[in-house]
Amino acid sequence: MTGRIILVRHGQTASNIHRVIDTRPPGAELSELGRAQAAAAGRELAGLSGERLARIYCSVALRAQQTAVLAGAAFERARGLATGTLRLDVRQGVQEVYAGDMERIAGPENIAAYLAVLHRMLADDAAAAFPHGEDTAAVLGRARPVLESIAAELDGTEHDIAMVSHGGASRVMAAHAAGVDADWAFESRLPNTGFIVLEPHGRPFGQWDMVRWDVAERDVDA
Numbered sequence: 001m002t003g004r005i006i007l008v009r010h011g012q013t014a015s016n017i018h019r020v021i022d023t024r025p026p027g028a029e030l031s032e033l034g035r036a037q038a039a040a041a042g043r044e045l046a047g048l049s050g051e052r053l054a055r056i057y058c059s060v061a062l063r064a065q066q067t068a069v070l071a072g073a074a075f076e077r078a079r080g081l082a083t084g085t086l087r088l089d090v091r092q093g094v095q096e097v098y099a100g101d102m103e104r105i106a107g108p109e110n111i112a113a114y115l116a117v118l119h120r121m122l123a124d125d126a127a128a129a130f131p132h133g134e135d136t137a138a139v140l141g142r143a144r145p146v147l148e149s150i151a152a153e154l155d156g157t158e159h160d161i162a163m164v165s166h167g168g169a170s171r172v173m174a175a176h177a178a179g180v181d182a183d184w185a186f187e188s189r190l191p192n193t194g195f196i197v198l199e200p201h202g203r204p205f206g207q208w209d210m211v212r213w214d215v216a217e218r219d220v221d222a
Helices: 032-048 062-079 108-122 136-154 167-178 182-187
Strands: 004-009 053-058 087-090 160-165 195-199 209-213
Touching: 004 032, 004 136, 004 167, 032 062, 032 195, 053 062, 062 087, 062 160, 108 136, 108 167, 108 182, 136 160, 136 167, 160 167, 167 182, 167 195, 167 209
Parallel strands: 004 160, 053 087, 053 160
Antiparallel strands: 004 195, 195 209
């Protein structure tokens, strides 16, 4: 056994329903289905991780914080723990990839343009950037240190730490952390509250193992 980082995408929001690009915090809140998905994710964590789960981190976005709170409460109930037993913390640096001028835009052409840039980021294209938004270096520059700090927390333990983040950001983080093929990562979009499980094994970022990656049929990465 080894320490694991469990990336969890947030639950459904109105922006997901209407396919609106929503990347700038605080962003949309969870829908009713999203709240149910968050609770289900907590119960799944109870089965997947159980007593190994040390804490849940989440991004600064409202939907990520709501997902973490609801998942944490469901985890505690499933494990028979007192309310507030599981530690929850907000982490800067793991919010969604900022789309700049494409923010709050809907429509299939705009979604396709957003995804095209994300695909290039997954392939570590240094020139990939959103207009007046983030480029590849900016995303990895803020997200990689967070993942590396979590890996350091886990080093030498058999604990798990869950991180509630976002569809695009989670895929970029995981693809670079574990050397996942960019085309596969692009096609393998995370469903709401889908999991990606990483095992650092004390190795450098880029050489971690990816042992689970949930795949949606179709979804918006935000």
